[in-house]
Amino acid sequence: MSAIPQTGSYLDSGYSLRSWLLTTDHKRIAWLFLLSLTLFFFLGGTAAALIRLELVTPTGDLVGQDTYNRLFSLHGIIMVWFFLVPSIPATLGNFLVPLMIGARDMAFPRLNLASWYLYIIGGLFTFATVISGGVDTGWTFYTPYSSMFSNTHVVLAIVGVFVVGFSSILTGLNIVVTVHRLRAPGMTWFRLPLFIWSTYATAVIMLLATPVLAMTLLLVALERLLGIGFFDPRLGGDPLLFQHLFWFYSHPAVYIMVLPGMGVVSELMAAFSKKAVFGYTYVAFSSIAIAFLGFLVWGHHMFTAGQSMYGSLAFGLLSFMVSVPSAIKVFNWTMTMRKGTLSFETPMLYALGFIGLFTIGGLTGLFLATMAIDVHVHDTYFVIAHFHYIMVGGMVTAYLGGLHYWWPKITGRLYSERWGQIAAVLMFFGFNLTFFPQFILGYLGMPRRYHSYPDEFQVLHVLSSAGAVVLAFAYLLPLCYLGWSLKYGRRAGSNPWGTTGLEWTTSSPPPKYNFEQIPRVDYGPYRYPIVSGTPPTETRHG
Amino acid sequence: MAEDSLPIQFVAPAQRNEAVTLAMWLLLATEALMFGALFLSYLIYRLLFPQTFAAASAQLDSMLAALNTGVLLTSSLTIALAIQAVALRRRALALWLLAATVALGCSFLILKGYAWYTEYQHHLVPLRGFQTDYSALGSGAQMFFNLYFVMTGMHALHLSIGIAVVLVMMAYVAWSDRTAMVTRRVGLAGLYWHFVDIIWVFLFPLFYLVV
Amino acid sequence: MTAAQSFQPIDPPRPFALFPEATSTLAGQVDAVYFTMLGLCGLVILLVLALMTYFILRYRRGNLRADRTHRWPRWLRHRLEWVWITLPLLIFIAVFVWGGIVYIRIHSMPADALEIHAIGKQWMWKFQHPGGQREINELHVPVGRPIKLTLASQDVIHSFYVPAFRIKRDVVPGRYHQAWFEATAVGRYHLFCAEYCGTMHSQMRGQIVVLPPQEYADWLRRQELGSSLAAEGAALFRSYGCSGCHGANSSVRAPNLAGIYGRPQPLTGGGTVIVDDAYIRDSILLPQKQVVAGFEPIMPSFAGQIGEDDILKLIAFIKSLAAEQEIQP
């Protein structure tokens, strides 16, 4: 096939607004997502900041209870659907999947752009929800509260989530087809970087879980608007059916919210140990296993909800099974460091932070899957701490790690390594201060979604809020120094870290169509020489 | 005939065709799960209210529905034949077959609309503001009709989309000379059409033939 | 301040603590599982952290003396994978089984329990003692005696949660839920609503007052007695018109309700049910869901007309009917 005449970097292929808003270049679409996601992250973060401020005192005097209920609902909805679900797949995934497998674009570039527009439309509905007074159902939209009792803008919020769901489906579709059909010659499945494996598994979950959520939320809207309810107990309907359908999506969705991060961490561990990932095939298949097993455990959210006891036993057991592939990953990442040549630039700090925090979050998931314990800690801050450890301590950390690692490739610039390290360390401490006290609170019995609480919980809440301040500050730092580097950062070479992977064989930033000549691949990923004694040549920057 | 230019990300037309077919099947899988949520609700409530479901089902016109099933099955045949006609470049035949498909799809909707209208006259439509009367049927009757109207409504919505798509395909067949592109697209439209048909194949016994 | 906000929930005073008190027979069992998990998981995380620290120190780039050449052979690596897949799994499954057993106990109602009805509604808990005593957001119970709660919700989902007892039960509208506990220490304990239920969810809290048996008996006596639940139910049975059909010399053919409680009842279309609270509730609200064999499905639904508290009274009344007793028209 013919070579493509090179046209300079993708950033130089047009400067008009139009050249961005109508682009079909996967790299530019990644940027569109990156910017809009960041906006939503800070919006959700602001809600979190207000939540934490409110909880400093037990009486609930900063905001009223209705406001508080809207705050955590908004926080959950935005953070889950408008930030964390698309975070890595739509930014790093969009940018890297074609580059890593040796393709010139995604399989369906226009669908890719459509996905961003759907995201924006969904986002607008969410904005509209906020402006018109918000929604107070929590991110879980439990019926009959959402369908019959709440007098907030539930339908508007549902439409937002519904639309963004289709954005997710389209992204997933694109990734699956691209990985199947657009791999460069010689790029067999077992030569794929592990990031591709995990992104692929994520995309499969997006495709198969999201439609159920879409239909379920539609049913809630119908019940609310037209009175044709499926879940209305007055008609003999069963609210638990809603919960089943909701968690059939939302448990797999928590793996949408961690698998891509695991993929990033696999890449980072190899890159900064200068060594192949230990147990490549195990790590690769564990992603697929998570995608499959993740669909079998949703009932663990309903241990106290009135689900049958036998159902609970089955779901509990399966929840233990699903932690096996996660365990495989944790152990293999750790062993990857053995006999490596470790260096501790910012991305590596994030990766190490991920392993520690994810493991804590995951292990506390096992507490929750142990049903007797869950009866006590269900819907308490123990659960809040569990999932923030995974979603914030794990996934957000991995996202930032990946962003730093591929930043030179994406922008062609180097950021300040010192500031990067400061932010990473600050974030780690701020995070633990915020969320560790919540485990204790949870076991003490502090229920979640509480606007005011008994006095004896105050000390721990204050600690948590103090941590949130540190955390907020730490999250603002990358915004500053990464933004700064866009204009003033030193130019990056094509491979500033001296690591392997097809993406590092192109220039930084990559040309419009990625590869002049589609590469032919005849080796696996992570081909690092085994060094003995002598340090490898200096390749790091800053 | 002018040919399609191959987008930059593909290296061969076959690669593109495979990618497109795969994508369509994936889309159908998501559709299946979307309807799956409805079928599951149906199953649960049928288990909870078996007798009411039988009584309520008897209120519906099963002969009309059987006729409608026949209409949709026929439309599946016409669109399958149309795809072949396009591939063989028999433009006129293809157009006729696609037109027949659209006509059959529309007659389905008309018959369905008529069925809904009779049900409205019998006070069976559970929409807010409508007068309903399920007293003869027992508890859970409204659940049956909620399910019935939502599920047949969703199906009708999908069918309407299908009709619109086939109309667009007719325009392609009539005016485009890029045979490869037209064949590919009509093929995809056909897959979608058949899928909507399959959904109805299950709706029919579940709503009309309950005993 | 709105009226809603000025409402002050009852909070029993508790000191600052890092671990909750454990004052039910179940609490100790749950805590035992919890500590076991804590130990095991602590071990796992320490192991991971220790390995990481060791590797970081030993294989950091600056350490030139580390031997980076002799890597493990393939078979050893595979074996290692299988070891760390199966070993932790087996250990953790053992804990799961143990936790499962405790969970089953939490779900198995004791036979000789004191039965109390609880109704959750936005945003309060209402309790009815069998003798007819009634309280709101406060529940008095005797120590050392199993208490069985029948829970119902008037509107949305609530959740009955007493941290000190380690029990929690969601209350889904449209059905009955049951929970039980046996308090082991006299005192006042938090009662929370743990399922988000709207504006004042966080105010839907109260206290469980555990009393020595004698004081409990005194407390019962001091309460203004409404008439007993069953007696009120009997009145309602007439005022709702139930007796018009189910009464002894009614012209409508309807089953005699005397003595049906706890017995199997044959249904039209095959099968039988044991008559329990949930079945009676369904019979009143969704009469055609299960129709008694040999009768026409003519009983009207009372959904929307009878509140949850009245239904509980009707049930108490039907329960109280001995087999021989005839219902007065």
Place this chain on the structure above:
Amino acid sequence: MNARRYIGTYLALILLLTATVWSHGFELGGWNVVINLAIAAAKAALIALVFMQLLREKALTRIFSLLGLSWLAILFVLVLADYLTR
């Protein structure tokens, strides 16, 4: 020739349709449902295999066509695991 296969399939489909309607006339208890659903499944399979060309597709496409079904099975089985043991 494809057209002939299609028409044959179509006739089979109509036959199956007649069979369902006809079987509806008999009181077979639980068997009515079984027959109805079996026939619906047969119809769906015919449409998928012949009209939708699954018989001629690549293995990968066939696998993906089963994906939706398998995941539906997961949903149904596990939800029933709750409802049937309540």
